[in-house]
Amino acid sequence: MSEFETTGPERAGPERRPRVCVVGSGWRFTGGLSHYTCRLAGALADRSEVSALLMRRLLPRALYPGRARVGVKTAALDYDxxxxxxxxxxxxxxxxxxxALRRLRRNRPDTVVFQWWTGTVAHTYLVLAAAARARGARVVVEFHEVQDTGEIRIPFVAAYTRRVLGALLRRSDAFLVHSEHDRQLLGDLFDLSGRPVTVVPHGPFDHYAVTHRPSPDGVFRLLFFGLIRPYKGLDVLIDAFHRLAPEEVSSFHLTVVGETWEGCTEPIEKIEASPxxxxxxxxxxxxxxxxxxxxxxxADALVLPYRRSSASGPLHIAMSNGLPVVLSAVGGLVEAVGEYAGAVLVEPEDVPGLxxxxxxxxxxxxxxxxxxxxWQRNVEAILGRSAAAAEGGTR
Incomplete structure:
Protein backbone atom coordinates (compact mmCIF):
# COMPACT_ATOMS: atom_id res chain seq x y z
CA MET A 1 0.00 0.00 0.00
CA SER A 2 1.30 3.49 -0.87
CA GLU A 3 2.02 5.86 1.99
CA PHE A 4 -0.65 8.26 0.76
CA GLU A 5 -3.24 5.67 -0.18
CA THR A 6 -6.58 6.07 1.55
CA THR A 7 -7.09 3.77 4.50
CA GLY A 8 -10.58 4.85 5.61
CA PRO A 9 -13.74 2.79 5.30
CA GLU A 10 -14.38 4.06 1.79
CA ARG A 11 -10.94 3.35 0.37
CA ALA A 12 -10.71 4.30 -3.29
CA GLY A 13 -10.73 1.31 -5.60
CA PRO A 14 -10.98 0.60 -9.31
CA GLU A 15 -14.74 1.18 -9.23
CA ARG A 16 -14.35 4.94 -8.71
CA ARG A 17 -11.87 7.76 -8.80
CA PRO A 18 -10.31 8.92 -5.52
CA ARG A 19 -11.95 11.89 -3.82
CA VAL A 20 -9.65 14.71 -2.66
CA CYS A 21 -10.50 17.89 -0.77
CA VAL A 22 -7.99 20.77 -0.94
CA VAL A 23 -8.17 23.29 1.91
CA GLY A 24 -6.40 26.58 1.34
CA SER A 25 -6.56 30.31 0.70
CA GLY A 26 -9.47 31.94 -1.11
CA TRP A 27 -9.55 35.07 -3.22
CA ARG A 28 -10.82 37.65 -0.70
CA PHE A 29 -7.30 37.98 0.77
CA THR A 30 -5.56 37.23 -2.51
CA GLY A 31 -1.95 36.07 -2.36
CA GLY A 32 0.39 33.45 -3.74
CA LEU A 33 -1.36 30.70 -1.75
CA SER A 34 -4.68 31.64 -3.38
CA HIS A 35 -3.14 30.86 -6.76
CA TYR A 36 -1.40 27.71 -5.52
CA THR A 37 -4.60 26.28 -4.03
CA CYS A 38 -6.48 26.94 -7.26
CA ARG A 39 -3.79 25.43 -9.51
CA LEU A 40 -3.36 22.33 -7.34
CA ALA A 41 -7.11 21.66 -7.28
CA GLY A 42 -7.25 21.95 -11.07
CA ALA A 43 -4.30 19.60 -11.54
CA LEU A 44 -5.87 17.00 -9.23
CA ALA A 45 -9.16 17.17 -11.16
CA ASP A 46 -7.59 15.28 -14.07
CA ARG A 47 -7.34 12.14 -11.94
CA SER A 48 -9.74 12.52 -9.02
CA GLU A 49 -12.99 14.00 -7.81
CA VAL A 50 -11.93 17.30 -6.25
CA SER A 51 -13.52 19.70 -3.82
CA ALA A 52 -12.02 22.85 -2.33
CA LEU A 53 -12.70 24.48 1.03
CA LEU A 54 -11.34 28.02 0.96
CA MET A 55 -10.43 30.27 3.85
CA ARG A 56 -12.35 33.46 3.04
CA ARG A 57 -11.79 36.07 5.77
CA LEU A 58 -8.37 35.08 7.11
CA LEU A 59 -8.45 37.48 10.05
CA PRO A 60 -10.12 40.76 11.05
CA ARG A 61 -9.50 43.13 8.18
CA ALA A 62 -7.98 45.83 10.41
CA LEU A 63 -5.13 43.46 11.30
CA TYR A 64 -4.20 42.63 7.70
CA PRO A 65 -1.25 44.59 6.22
CA GLY A 66 -2.93 44.76 2.81
CA ARG A 67 -6.32 45.74 4.23
CA ALA A 68 -7.02 48.34 1.53
CA ARG A 69 -7.30 45.70 -1.18
CA VAL A 70 -9.26 43.04 0.74
CA GLY A 71 -12.15 41.90 -1.41
CA VAL A 72 -10.82 43.64 -4.55
CA LYS A 73 -10.57 41.26 -7.50
CA THR A 74 -6.95 41.10 -8.64
CA ALA A 75 -6.71 37.49 -9.87
CA ALA A 76 -7.44 36.53 -13.46
CA LEU A 77 -7.34 32.85 -12.50
CA ASP A 78 -10.46 30.86 -11.64
CA TYR A 79 -11.24 27.34 -10.50
CA ASP A 80 -11.65 24.46 -12.91
CA ALA A 100 -17.75 23.76 5.28
CA LEU A 101 -18.61 20.82 7.54
CA ARG A 102 -21.71 20.11 5.43
CA ARG A 103 -19.53 20.06 2.30
CA LEU A 104 -17.15 17.60 3.91
CA ARG A 105 -20.05 15.37 4.83
CA ARG A 106 -21.57 15.60 1.34
CA ASN A 107 -18.35 15.10 -0.67
CA ARG A 108 -16.89 12.37 1.59
CA PRO A 109 -13.24 12.86 0.55
CA ASP A 110 -10.75 10.03 0.91
CA THR A 111 -7.95 12.55 1.46
CA VAL A 112 -8.00 16.12 2.75
CA VAL A 113 -4.95 18.22 1.90
CA PHE A 114 -4.40 21.30 4.08
CA GLN A 115 -2.25 24.09 2.64
CA TRP A 116 -0.27 25.55 5.56
CA TRP A 117 1.27 29.02 5.45
CA THR A 118 -0.06 31.08 8.36
CA GLY A 119 -1.24 30.63 11.93
CA THR A 120 -4.44 32.57 11.24
CA VAL A 121 -5.99 29.38 9.82
CA ALA A 122 -4.77 27.08 12.59
CA HIS A 123 -7.96 26.91 14.66
CA THR A 124 -10.12 26.29 11.59
CA TYR A 125 -7.78 23.65 10.19
CA LEU A 126 -7.82 21.81 13.51
CA VAL A 127 -11.63 21.53 13.47
CA LEU A 128 -11.78 20.52 9.80
CA ALA A 129 -9.04 17.92 10.29
CA ALA A 130 -10.91 16.40 13.24
CA ALA A 131 -14.11 16.27 11.17
CA ALA A 132 -12.28 14.68 8.23
CA ARG A 133 -10.70 12.00 10.39
CA ALA A 134 -14.05 11.25 12.02
CA ARG A 135 -15.33 10.36 8.54
CA GLY A 136 -12.34 8.12 7.82
CA ALA A 137 -10.44 10.55 5.56
CA ARG A 138 -6.67 10.68 5.46
CA VAL A 139 -5.25 14.08 6.52
CA VAL A 140 -2.22 15.49 4.68
CA VAL A 141 -0.60 18.84 5.50
CA GLU A 142 1.35 20.59 2.75
CA PHE A 143 3.79 23.21 4.06
CA HIS A 144 4.68 26.43 2.28
CA GLU A 145 6.04 28.08 5.44
CA VAL A 146 6.41 26.35 8.77
CA GLN A 147 5.63 29.74 10.33
CA ASP A 148 5.20 33.16 8.77
CA THR A 149 8.18 35.43 9.39
CA GLY A 150 5.99 38.24 10.70
CA GLU A 151 4.19 35.94 13.13
CA ILE A 152 7.46 34.56 14.53
CA ARG A 153 8.33 38.01 15.92
CA ILE A 154 5.13 38.28 18.00
CA PRO A 155 5.63 36.16 21.15
CA PHE A 156 1.97 35.33 21.89
CA VAL A 157 1.16 34.62 18.25
CA ALA A 158 4.28 32.48 17.78
CA ALA A 159 3.51 30.39 20.87
CA TYR A 160 -0.16 30.00 19.94
CA THR A 161 0.64 28.96 16.37
CA ARG A 162 3.22 26.42 17.50
CA ARG A 163 0.77 24.87 19.93
CA VAL A 164 -2.22 24.65 17.59
CA LEU A 165 -0.09 23.55 14.64
CA GLY A 166 1.32 20.80 16.83
CA ALA A 167 -2.22 19.63 17.61
CA LEU A 168 -3.03 19.60 13.89
CA LEU A 169 0.09 17.60 13.06
CA ARG A 170 -0.77 15.00 15.71
CA ARG A 171 -4.02 14.45 13.81
CA SER A 172 -2.31 14.20 10.43
CA ASP A 173 -1.27 11.09 8.53
CA ALA A 174 1.39 12.50 6.18
CA PHE A 175 3.13 15.70 5.15
CA LEU A 176 4.36 17.43 2.02
CA VAL A 177 7.17 20.00 1.91
CA HIS A 178 8.81 21.78 -1.01
CA SER A 179 12.43 21.13 -0.08
CA GLU A 180 14.76 18.97 1.94
CA HIS A 181 15.55 22.14 3.90
CA ASP A 182 11.93 22.38 5.05
CA ARG A 183 11.76 18.66 5.77
CA GLN A 184 14.66 19.07 8.17
CA LEU A 185 13.17 22.20 9.73
CA LEU A 186 9.80 20.53 10.25
CA GLY A 187 11.41 17.48 11.84
CA ASP A 188 13.45 19.66 14.18
CA LEU A 189 10.37 21.52 15.42
CA PHE A 190 7.81 18.72 15.70
CA ASP A 191 7.68 15.04 16.56
CA LEU A 192 6.18 13.45 13.45
CA SER A 193 6.35 9.95 14.95
CA GLY A 194 7.69 8.22 11.87
CA ARG A 195 4.88 9.42 9.59
CA PRO A 196 5.92 10.04 5.98
CA VAL A 197 7.22 13.41 4.86
CA THR A 198 7.46 13.73 1.09
CA VAL A 199 9.56 16.38 -0.63
CA VAL A 200 7.75 17.58 -3.74
CA PRO A 201 8.65 20.81 -5.60
CA HIS A 202 6.30 23.76 -5.88
CA GLY A 203 4.20 23.46 -9.05
CA PRO A 204 4.77 25.87 -11.95
CA PHE A 205 2.94 29.18 -12.14
CA ASP A 206 2.59 28.99 -15.91
CA HIS A 207 -0.77 30.77 -15.81
CA TYR A 208 1.46 33.87 -15.86
CA ALA A 209 3.18 32.81 -19.09
CA VAL A 210 3.66 35.76 -21.43
CA THR A 211 5.37 36.71 -24.67
CA HIS A 212 8.56 38.61 -23.94
CA ARG A 213 8.72 42.19 -25.17
CA PRO A 214 12.34 43.15 -25.96
CA SER A 215 13.62 46.48 -24.74
CA PRO A 216 13.57 48.97 -27.61
CA ASP A 217 16.84 50.57 -26.47
CA GLY A 218 18.72 47.39 -25.50
CA VAL A 219 18.62 48.18 -21.77
CA PHE A 220 18.66 45.09 -19.52
CA ARG A 221 15.53 45.25 -17.35
CA LEU A 222 15.71 43.81 -13.84
CA LEU A 223 12.53 43.05 -11.91
CA PHE A 224 11.94 42.73 -8.17
CA PHE A 225 8.42 41.41 -7.65
CA GLY A 226 6.47 40.53 -4.49
CA LEU A 227 5.58 41.82 -1.06
CA ILE A 228 8.14 44.23 0.39
CA ARG A 229 8.99 42.70 3.77
CA PRO A 230 12.23 42.73 5.77
CA TYR A 231 13.19 39.17 4.81
CA LYS A 232 12.78 39.89 1.08
CA GLY A 233 16.04 41.88 1.05
CA LEU A 234 15.01 44.68 -1.31
CA ASP A 235 17.34 47.00 0.60
CA VAL A 236 20.24 44.69 -0.32
CA LEU A 237 19.25 44.87 -3.99
CA ILE A 238 19.18 48.67 -3.93
CA ASP A 239 22.64 48.72 -2.34
CA ALA A 240 23.90 46.30 -5.02
CA PHE A 241 22.38 48.45 -7.76
CA HIS A 242 24.33 51.39 -6.31
CA ARG A 243 27.54 49.32 -6.65
CA LEU A 244 27.24 49.47 -10.42
CA ALA A 245 29.51 52.04 -11.97
CA PRO A 246 27.82 54.99 -13.71
CA GLU A 247 28.96 53.70 -17.10
CA GLU A 248 27.45 50.27 -16.26
CA VAL A 249 24.13 51.42 -14.85
CA SER A 250 23.16 53.08 -18.12
CA SER A 251 22.64 49.58 -19.54
CA PHE A 252 20.32 48.54 -16.66
CA HIS A 253 16.85 49.47 -15.49
CA LEU A 254 15.33 48.19 -12.24
CA THR A 255 11.58 47.87 -11.71
CA VAL A 256 10.32 47.25 -8.17
CA VAL A 257 6.74 46.00 -7.88
CA GLY A 258 5.36 45.23 -4.44
CA GLU A 259 3.19 46.14 -1.48
CA THR A 260 4.91 47.27 1.73
CA TRP A 261 4.29 45.11 4.80
CA GLU A 262 5.54 45.21 8.40
CA GLY A 263 6.62 48.84 8.14
CA CYS A 264 9.41 47.92 5.73
CA THR A 265 9.99 51.44 4.39
CA GLU A 266 13.80 51.51 4.31
CA PRO A 267 14.02 50.12 0.74
CA ILE A 268 11.53 52.73 -0.49
CA GLU A 269 13.52 55.50 1.17
CA LYS A 270 16.70 54.18 -0.48
CA ILE A 271 15.00 54.19 -3.87
CA GLU A 272 13.77 57.77 -3.47
CA ALA A 273 17.26 58.94 -2.41
CA SER A 274 19.12 56.88 -5.02
CA PRO A 275 21.64 58.63 -7.28
CA ALA A 299 11.56 41.85 -17.67
CA ASP A 300 14.90 40.41 -18.79
CA ALA A 301 15.71 38.92 -15.35
CA LEU A 302 14.10 38.52 -11.93
CA VAL A 303 16.06 39.36 -8.78
CA LEU A 304 15.20 37.74 -5.42
CA PRO A 305 17.70 38.89 -2.75
CA TYR A 306 15.90 37.08 0.10
CA ARG A 307 17.40 36.72 3.57
CA ARG A 308 15.40 33.53 4.08
CA SER A 309 12.68 31.67 2.19
CA SER A 310 11.00 28.31 1.89
CA ALA A 311 9.41 28.96 -1.51
CA SER A 312 8.67 31.84 -3.85
CA GLY A 313 5.75 32.39 -6.19
CA PRO A 314 7.61 35.06 -8.22
CA LEU A 315 10.45 32.58 -8.74
CA HIS A 316 8.06 30.09 -10.32
CA ILE A 317 6.52 32.79 -12.50
CA ALA A 318 10.01 33.63 -13.76
CA MET A 319 10.91 29.99 -14.41
CA SER A 320 7.64 29.44 -16.27
CA ASN A 321 8.73 32.30 -18.53
CA GLY A 322 12.30 31.01 -18.87
CA LEU A 323 13.86 34.16 -17.40
CA PRO A 324 17.31 34.37 -15.85
CA VAL A 325 16.94 34.63 -12.07
CA VAL A 326 19.44 36.13 -9.62
CA LEU A 327 18.62 34.84 -6.13
CA SER A 328 20.03 34.27 -2.70
CA ALA A 329 21.18 30.75 -1.82
CA VAL A 330 18.79 30.41 1.13
CA GLY A 331 16.27 27.88 2.43
CA GLY A 332 14.31 25.98 -0.18
CA LEU A 333 15.26 28.27 -3.06
CA VAL A 334 18.49 26.41 -3.81
CA GLU A 335 16.56 23.18 -4.36
CA ALA A 336 13.81 24.96 -6.31
CA VAL A 337 16.34 26.02 -8.97
CA GLY A 338 18.46 22.87 -8.76
CA GLU A 339 17.40 21.77 -12.25
CA TYR A 340 16.94 25.27 -13.68
CA ALA A 341 19.82 26.40 -15.87
CA GLY A 342 18.90 30.09 -15.67
CA ALA A 343 19.66 30.58 -11.97
CA VAL A 344 22.48 32.78 -10.66
CA LEU A 345 22.96 32.01 -6.96
CA VAL A 346 24.56 34.53 -4.59
CA GLU A 347 25.12 34.57 -0.85
CA PRO A 348 22.43 36.35 1.18
CA GLU A 349 23.18 39.98 2.11
CA ASP A 350 26.34 39.94 -0.02
CA VAL A 351 26.07 43.31 -1.74
CA PRO A 352 29.18 42.98 -4.00
CA GLY A 353 28.22 39.38 -4.83
CA LEU A 354 24.71 40.46 -5.79
CA TRP A 375 2.06 19.77 -11.39
CA GLN A 376 2.21 16.04 -12.08
CA ARG A 377 4.69 15.54 -9.26
CA ASN A 378 2.31 17.15 -6.79
CA VAL A 379 -0.62 15.07 -8.02
CA GLU A 380 1.41 11.86 -7.75
CA ALA A 381 2.53 12.72 -4.22
CA ILE A 382 -1.04 13.36 -3.05
CA LEU A 383 -2.73 10.48 -4.80
CA GLY A 384 0.07 8.12 -3.88
CA ARG A 385 0.17 6.29 -7.20
CA SER A 386 3.93 6.62 -7.46
CA ALA A 387 5.25 8.95 -4.74
CA ALA A 388 8.75 7.60 -5.35
CA ALA A 389 8.68 9.12 -8.82
CA ALA A 390 8.50 12.63 -7.35
CA GLU A 391 11.98 14.12 -7.55
CA GLY A 392 13.34 14.67 -4.08
CA GLY A 393 11.86 11.31 -3.11
CA THR A 394 10.29 10.27 0.14
CA ARG A 395 12.18 10.61 3.36
Missing part, protein backbone atom coordinates in the same frame (compact mmCIF):
# COMPACT_ATOMS: atom_id res chain seq x y z
CA UNK A 81 -15.36 23.79 -13.41
CA UNK A 82 -14.78 20.19 -12.27
CA UNK A 83 -13.87 21.39 -8.76
CA UNK A 84 -16.64 21.76 -6.19
CA UNK A 85 -15.70 25.03 -4.44
CA UNK A 86 -16.90 26.28 -1.07
CA UNK A 87 -15.86 29.92 -0.60
CA UNK A 88 -15.49 29.92 2.24
CA UNK A 89 -14.72 29.78 5.95
CA UNK A 90 -14.27 32.97 7.97
CA UNK A 91 -11.77 33.44 10.81
CA UNK A 92 -14.62 33.92 13.28
CA UNK A 93 -16.42 30.76 12.02
CA UNK A 94 -20.10 31.66 12.34
CA UNK A 95 -21.98 30.67 10.31
CA UNK A 96 -19.45 29.73 7.61
CA UNK A 97 -17.83 26.80 9.41
CA UNK A 98 -21.09 24.86 9.37
CA UNK A 99 -21.26 25.19 5.60
CA UNK A 276 20.27 56.30 -9.97
CA UNK A 277 16.64 57.19 -9.30
CA UNK A 278 16.01 57.75 -13.00
CA UNK A 279 17.00 54.08 -13.60
CA UNK A 280 14.44 52.74 -11.09
CA UNK A 281 10.67 52.38 -11.53
CA UNK A 282 8.71 51.89 -8.30
CA UNK A 283 5.19 50.43 -8.19
CA UNK A 284 4.52 50.35 -4.44
CA UNK A 285 1.22 48.43 -4.34
CA UNK A 286 -0.29 45.00 -4.92
CA UNK A 287 -0.92 44.64 -8.65
CA UNK A 288 -3.49 42.63 -10.55
CA UNK A 289 -2.60 39.47 -12.45
CA UNK A 290 -2.82 41.33 -15.75
CA UNK A 291 -0.40 43.98 -14.50
CA UNK A 292 1.90 41.25 -13.19
CA UNK A 293 1.97 39.64 -16.61
CA UNK A 294 2.89 42.97 -18.21
CA UNK A 295 5.80 43.43 -15.81
CA UNK A 296 7.14 39.93 -16.48
CA UNK A 297 6.72 40.40 -20.23
CA UNK A 298 9.02 43.42 -20.05
CA UNK A 355 26.08 43.22 -8.00
CA UNK A 356 28.22 40.61 -9.76
CA UNK A 357 25.10 38.44 -10.09
CA UNK A 358 23.35 41.27 -11.91
CA UNK A 359 26.28 41.46 -14.33
CA UNK A 360 26.15 37.69 -14.91
CA UNK A 361 22.45 37.89 -15.68
CA UNK A 362 23.16 40.74 -18.11
CA UNK A 363 25.61 38.48 -19.96
CA UNK A 364 22.75 36.00 -20.53
CA UNK A 365 20.48 38.62 -22.09
CA UNK A 366 17.95 37.08 -24.46
CA UNK A 367 18.51 33.49 -23.31
CA UNK A 368 15.42 31.50 -22.24
CA UNK A 369 15.49 28.32 -20.15
CA UNK A 370 13.09 25.36 -19.82
CA UNK A 371 11.12 25.10 -16.58
CA UNK A 372 11.72 21.67 -14.97
CA UNK A 373 8.64 21.86 -12.74
CA UNK A 374 5.26 20.23 -13.39
Missing amino acids: ERVDVFDGVDWYWLPSLFG YRDRITLVNRYVSDEEAKAHFAE ADGLRKARAAAGTRYPDPHT
